[in-house]
Amino acid sequence: MSERTEDGEGPATGPASPRLVLAAGTTATAAVDGLSAAGADPDLRAHTPSADAEILEYGRPVRAPVVPVSPSGCPTPAVVTRAVRDLLGFETAVVDAGLAKPTAAPTVDVGARPGRDVRESEAVSNAAAVFEEGRAFGRGVPDDEVLLGETIPGGTTTALGVLAALGERETVSSSLPDNPVERKRAVVDEGLAESGLSRGGAAGDPVLAIERMGDPVQAVLAGIAVGCLEAGTDVTLAGGTQLAAVAALVRHDGREDPLELATTVYVAEDESVALDGLAADLDLSVTVTDPGFDGRDHPVFDGYAAGEAKEGVGMGGSLAVASDYGLPNRRIRERVLARYRRLLDSPGE
Amino acid sequence: MSERTEDGEGPATGPASPRLVLAAGTTATAAVDGLSAAGADPDLRAHTPSADAEILEYGRPVRAPVVPVSPSGCPTPAVVTRAVRDLLGFETAVVDAGLAKPTAAPTVDVGARPGRDVRESEAVSNAAAVFEEGRAFGRGVPDDEVLLGETIPGGTTTALGVLAALGERETVSSSLPDNPVERKRAVVDEGLAESGLSRGGAAGDPVLAIERMGDPVQAVLAGIAVGCLEAGTDVTLAGGTQLAAVAALVRHDGREDPLELATTVYVAEDESVALDGLAADLDLSVTVTDPGFDGRDHPVFDGYAAGEAKEGVGMGGSLAVASDYGLPNRRIRERVLARYRRLLDSPGE
Numbered sequence: 001m002s003e004r005t006e007d008g009e010g011p012a013t014g015p016a017s018p019r020l021v022l023a024a025g026t027t028a029t030a031a032v033d034g035l036s037a038a039g040a041d042p043d044l045r046a047h048t049p050s051a052d053a054e055i056l057e058y059g060r061p062v063r064a065p066v067v068p069v070s071p072s073g074c075p076t077p078a079v080v081t082r083a084v085r086d087l088l089g090f091e092t093a094v095v096d097a098g099l100a101k102p103t104a105a106p107t108v109d110v111g112a113r114p115g116r117d118v119r120e121s122e123a124v125s126n127a128a129a130v131f132e133e134g135r136a137f138g139r140g141v142p143d144d145e146v147l148l149g150e151t152i153p154g155g156t157t158t159a160l161g162v163l164a165a166l167g168e169r170e171t172v173s174s175s176l177p178d179n180p181v182e183r184k185r186a187v188v189d190e191g192l193a194e195s196g197l198s199r200g201g202a203a204g205d206p207v208l209a210i211e212r213m214g215d216p217v218q219a220v221l222a223g224i225a226v227g228c229l230e231a232g233t234d235v236t237l238a239g240g241t242q243l244a245a246v247a248a249l250v251r252h253d254g255r256e257d258p259l260e261l262a263t264t265v266y267v268a269e270d271e272s273v274a275l276d277g278l279a280a281d282l283d284l285s286v287t288v289t290d291p292g293f294d295g296r297d298h299p300v301f302d303g304y305a306a307g308e309a310k311e312g313v314g315m316g317g318s319l320a321v322a323s324d325y326g327l328p329n330r331r332i333r334e335r336v337l338a339r340y341r342r343l344l345d346s347p348g349e
Numbered sequence: 350m351s352e353r354t355e356d357g358e359g360p361a362t363g364p365a366s367p368r369l370v371l372a373a374g375t376t377a378t379a380a381v382d383g384l385s386a387a388g389a390d391p392d393l394r395a396h397t398p399s400a401d402a403e404i405l406e407y408g409r410p411v412r413a414p415v416v417p418v419s420p421s422g423c424p425t426p427a428v429v430t431r432a433v434r435d436l437l438g439f440e441t442a443v444v445d446a447g448l449a450k451p452t453a454a455p456t457v458d459v460g461a462r463p464g465r466d467v468r469e470s471e472a473v474s475n476a477a478a479v480f481e482e483g484r485a486f487g488r489g490v491p492d493d494e495v496l497l498g499e500t501i502p503g504g505t506t507t508a509l510g511v512l513a514a515l516g517e518r519e520t521v522s523s524s525l526p527d528n529p530v531e532r533k534r535a536v537v538d539e540g541l542a543e544s545g546l547s548r549g550g551a552a553g554d555p556v557l558a559i560e561r562m563g564d565p566v567q568a569v570l571a572g573i574a575v576g577c578l579e580a581g582t583d584v585t586l587a588g589g590t591q592l593a594a595v596a597a598l599v600r601h602d603g604r605e606d607p608l609e610l611a612t613t614v615y616v617a618e619d620e621s622v623a624l625d626g627l628a629a630d631l632d633l634s635v636t637v638t639d640p641g642f643d644g645r646d647h648p649v650f651d652g653y654a655a656g657e658a659k660e661g662v663g664m665g666g667s668l669a670v671a672s673d674y675g676l677p678n679r680r681i682r683e684r685v686l687a688r689y690r691r692l693l694d695s696p697g698e
Binding site: 057058059060062063089091092093094095102104105106107108109136137140141142143342 | 406407408409411412438440441442443444451453454455456457458485486489490491492691
């Protein structure tokens with residue numbers, strides 16, 4: 001990753017490089033029972049991406065009426081990413097990738113709308129337009145390098161959906177400790193049938209795969225990734241299997257550029273996920289980070305150690321940047337605790 | 350202003366405090382001949398706030414098809430603010446205060462729309478709703494302190510408009526070296542007549558003053574300022590007479606809290622502007638910054654030294670923060686030059 005420069009002649013990328021571009025959106029697929037842990041209550045789940053964007057930008061929810069913390073006390077990975085941002089000051093851009101609820105976070109408009117249930121015939125009706133808007137944004141962003149992250153409840157199921165539509169290895173992670181993978185497969189099978197697609201039926205056509213079996217976050221991120229690569233901007237996919245699905249979309253668009261996937265040890269070591277195999281299929285170099293949350297005897301860390309949440313909101317990517325800058329894990333953990341305490345103090349509006 | 354803290358217990362405000370909240374919007378008043386220098390060509394002027402927001406967020410225009418540099422080579426003050434941001438890494442939030450053209454900058458939505466010509470009966474038809482949305486945003490922002498800045502071509506005329514409607518001292522600055530103040534007064538007189546308002550006719554009613562004689566940026570900033578003060582957040586008005594007009598709106602809402610106005614020497618020393626008198630009327634403490642642009646023999650600095658642009662996009666406020674952090678003017682000037690060179694290399698899309 002790029003070195004920080006502050007002189008007048010070096011890359012003028014601001015106080016720390018790279019920039020984190022976060023696509024925040026929703027899909028009705030999240031309302032399918034038993035698929036997601038992102039937001040404890042299904043009614044409140046639709047607020048989670050809006051709240052995650054606010055935590056990244058302000059440190060806590062502002063307009064969103066939820067604090068994304070699981071019943072066991074495990075907070076959204078947005079808290080970890082924000083903690084790293086506190087310490088490094090990297091810049092961000094949140095893209096509205098189909099938010100369903102208001103957010104006080106500043107967002108870039110690329111015309112995305114909330115996604116439909118993948119079991120319907122069309123999941124993202126304007127996938128082509130959103131992909132092209134994302135691509136134009138990616139071509140225009142002047143940074144030398146970007147991290148691409150996501151927040152979308154139900155996103156591992158839509159990741160499985162596009163992998164199936166593209167004919168790639170069908171493996172995904174989960175925000176739940178026990179991955180409900182059979183439930184996801186049943187949803188994807190139903191979606192393929194309803195969409196009139198066979199497995200691999202959208203090979204070479206990433207927009208079709210998203211339109212029929214994906215979500216608007218994928219349309220945004222695949223478009224931005226392709227636009228960045230066209231402009232010579234380095235791309236790091238900051239996340240787990242959802243970002244690997246974005247990589248698959250980029251590969252099926254014909255881009256053979258080097259792509260890095262930076263994710264957490266919680267995804268990489270999950271035995272229900274064959275991340276190495278998928279990464280090899282897609283020619284991704286994988287960076288795995290471990291923030292040392294094990295054995296800390298505190299709810300903020302125990303959940304992650306037990307396999308909750310695992311990844312999201314660019315957590316793995318921001319930890320990889322922290323490692324590049326030589327930031328000790330101890331300082332990150334202290335900052336995560338400080339952010340967590342403030343999060344519990346803030347009920348939103 | 351707040352000290353930077355990085356420990357786990359101090360104010361968790363990120364890498365540098367305060368946050369700059371930029372309201373970016375438009376008013377049809379800018380199309381009146383001879384009022385504004387913000388954007389050399391009237392047709393392109395409507396793009397200036399979109400471009401300024403992009404320069405603040407990315408360092409250069411991304412989606413906006415303009416580079417806001419005057420015919421003499423004097424760049425938008427956004428370049429100065431961005432240069433300081435490069436060096437200090439303070440956080441930002443751009444609020445869409447009625448943008449007329451697309452921007453790739455992330456923006457907060459408070460329901461603002463482009464303002465109409467103040468010579469019409471209603472200049473900002475939804476002023477009350479926008480003020481309340483801004484107020485809710487200001488109450489929610491968790492920072493200890495915010496800087497409020499603006500970018501809106503034609504904004505000194507609408508500043509004169511609300512000062513007249515409120516019955517305050519009618520003095521404003523200009524982005525032109527020779528302030529076309531008689532032209533502005535004629536526009537304001539016409540607007541008051543068309544609005545059925547006498548001078549001082551909106552005293553004690555800031556929303557009425559904005560609705561009849563103002564612009565959407567004022568509705569956003571006055572609302573945010575009031576909300577911040579209600580929540581105990583310190584407010585620094587980062588700008589010249591346009592921000593003094595916002596202060597007048599806050600005072601006419603009944604708020605007597607301490608308010609700081611941080612502006613540049615180019616506004617403060619302009620003999621056509623009675624800033625000290627207006628500040629005294631409104632009980633503002635004024636901080637004046639001088640970045641030492643005089644006698645540098647370079648177009649980027651000569652324009653400011655000759656009275657072009659003068660202020661905007663939070664320039665005076667960001668220079669005041671730089672001074673608080675002990676950042677030498679020499680480093681700011683070097684960084685401005687580096688940013689300027691990159692700006693001229695980037696024609697946008």
